[in-house]
Amino acid sequence: MDSASHLPGLRSAYDGEPLIESDMADDPLDQFTEWFADAVDARLPEPNAMVLATSSAGGRPSARLVLLKGYDERGFVFFTNYESRKGRDLAENPRACLLFPWHAIRRQVRIEGTVVRLPREESESYFHSRPYRSRIAAWASRQSAVLESRAVLEERFRRLAERWPENPPMPDFWGGFRVIPQEIEFWQGGADRMHDRIRYRRGRDAWIRERLAP
Incomplete structure (x- = not known):
């Protein structure tokens, strides 16, 4: 592909009153x-x-x-x-x-x-104030860390939900x-x-x- 190639057919048009x-x-x-x-x-x-x-x-x-x-x-x-x-x-x-x-x-x-x-x-x-499952997800996901599989994350979520069936604390x-x-x-x-x-x-x-x- 030519290094100066452009995306075909993509055009943006604007109208309306100017910002004063x-x-x-x-x-x-x-x-x-x-x-x-x-x-x-x-x-x-x-x-x-x-x-x-x-x-x-x-x-x-x-x-x-x-x-x-x-x-x-x-x-x-x-x-x-x-x-x-x-x-x-x-x-x-x-x-x-x-x-x-x-x-x-x-x-x-x-x-x-x-x-x-x-x-x-x-x-x-x-x-x-967050939904219960979102609070459990905050514990389950070591955000940006490499995961072996989706199954590992889901198992972590399950175990944490068993640990805190309600009102999990906020992680540090x-x-x-x-x-x-x-x-x-x-x-x-x-x-x-x-x-x-x-x-x-x-x-x-x-x-x-x-x-x-x-």
Whole structure:
């Protein structure tokens, strides 16, 4: 295959009104809330699904989809196994990028920031709100570790369910992270590839809002 080959027949077209700075909220959290509500109203599948990009201490990047489980002025929260690849990356290099790919409504939101673990009591509160079988799965899966087979995982799940027929405790290796945003960018597709990008970045006393070239 020619190294410059292109994918045939794939074209993206955008229309609609442009994104104007004066129409945007002063606080990016308010703007995110508005756009998240639009994604929910549009019935997008799992609008809280976001790409989480991390990097090891040596600069090796990694990305995967995770689910946003909450957000407020402190940051954006997700939960995972701390011994997973993303957990190890964040222990070595506590910075991350989140991307909400709401392509069906011609929008994306990208968030960059520092990352901290949630206090254990916050993680436990969420853990015990999860369905029982999801709590057992958190124990059964040593996330990112090599498995001999699916049967090994299923047997581990069965044994753990027998051990805790109800109310399993939260594993020490599981919990939440909070991404504390330093930059939040709102992208909206425009006609003729004239896309709109509005970025908020933290200033000393307030958020600074600026337009980026598409």
